[in-house]
Amino acid sequence: MANLTGKQNKRCLQKTWNCARYRLKQLHDSEKVNGYLFIAPLTIGVVVFSILPILFAFAMSFTDWNSLSTPQITAFANYSKLLADPNLKIELRNTFFYALGTVPVTLILAVLIANALNQKIPCRGLFRTIYFLPVVTMQVAVAMVWRWLLNSQFGIVNQILGFFGIEGPMWLGDTRFIMFAVIIVTVWNKLGYNTIILLAGLQGISDSYYEAADIEGASSWKKFTKITLPLLSPSIFFVSITLTMDALKAFDIIYVFTGSGADSSSSPMLKAVRTMVYGIYENGFINMKMGYACAEAVILFAIIMAITAFQFYMQKKWVYYD
């Protein structure tokens, strides 16, 4: 640009500068650019700290990794062994039974209790705190207390059943009942947490809807089904998705109720409640077959993925977004 005069040069620069500023302003206002910028820090974090480890575990599912020696590639050996493993069938059945037993009950109870705690009732703050206490209480204490409550001779549950003339079972010592005990304790444990989430969802519903309904003389039931449920549906959707995922990944409570890993894998009690994640834990951390455990985790992942995708597909039918 040697043949340009100084004035021309300056004008050219000015133009470039304006152009750059205009582009920058465009970028600043662009929905797309902002969208990517806003999700960038979180997405990078999730990729580094969660997705990379997951990909590593996925790769290991094709090897004989035992976390000590160098893994050798065994292709699909883990998967074909798993499909023939009788424990997998038991674990699949138990996992689904547990999920079907816990998710709908927790969901319905949480919706009802959240609505009750959102009413103008005396001691509302106290009630909210009480219903949230299971979340705050240490898990050690929770497990201990429930072992006592469900004790076949002295436990309160059986004493109450006895009061009605029913002979209570040996909850934790009978293969037919231990799963029900696990389900009861899970519902109790998850209830407070999900109630709080739904309570926050209820807080987001504008009073003006209810005022309008009052003017038209709508009944409480009508208000609940026509206003509360549709407007709460995004929160209900969230709770049902996370409850399902957690149920399919159940481990802690089963671990505690079957003797914290002390029971041998052939124990009938363990057989009655062992879930897929229990199997993953046993294979990977007790039998040190990490590659095999990774393969089982991949299968579980595929199942949860399919169920979640289905729930997302179904949401169009019942979830209401503004």
Add this chain to the structure above:
Amino acid sequence: MKRKHKIEPGKVLLVLLLSLGGVVMIFPFIWMVLTSFKTFAESVALPIVWFPKEWNFNNYAQVLEKLDFITYYKNTIIYTGVVLFGQLFLCSLAGYSFARLKFRFKNLIFFLILAVLMVPPQMTLIPRYQMMNYLGWVDTYKGLIIPMIPSAYGTFFLRQFFMTLPRELEDSAKIDGCSYFRIYWNIMLPLCTSALVAYGIITAIATWNDLLWPLIVTNSNSMRVLSVAMACLQGQNGTKYQLLMAASVLSTIPTLVAFIIGQKHFIKGIALTGIKG
């Protein structure tokens, strides 16, 4: 509204039912407190001994003597505090973007993040630890805190709440020439106060009680958090329930206080802005 001062039979029934359920919910907590005052013999007696014969603080004194509670409180507060505010900011920013902004591959990226929740945590533990080892972050605050901040769960949670907010406010702000960050910060965040409070409470408590990650990534006593200290106490005194319960009470009190303060902030966010639905 007219019947405000009359006793409604429906509400009486409701309170009765809630009280009945409340007894079931509060029971283990009461048990925990009662046991923390018992002697060892009383704590394991069958049939059950409900109340200790003598109320004394011996168990608490013993626990405080055995454990360096001040260090553990300090570490747990740092861990919980940084994770909490880091998550609230990152997850709400991303959640807003996923709920409201339009860009390519949005749903694909969102489902990818959601996929993280489908993997059992036991599976990613070892690779993640090896990563920390490689970075030299083992037994540091960095290693303890940073991997816990980008939360897929929190993003999903807050996205669902942003989805429910009315669009009108945003649209008028956009016409006024507000930047997207200003819309997020000045308009959307104040609107979902109750969601942020609820998420804050459950995250703070989950982080406070989190055992798995701190247990694995820290190993010196000066880096220890309360939950790990509790687990160690359990390992050393497996059956001394009265000591465990005293330590549990001590570590539960801060979360309980946080909840009682937090639940007062469940205020109607939207009703105050005066927008018609």
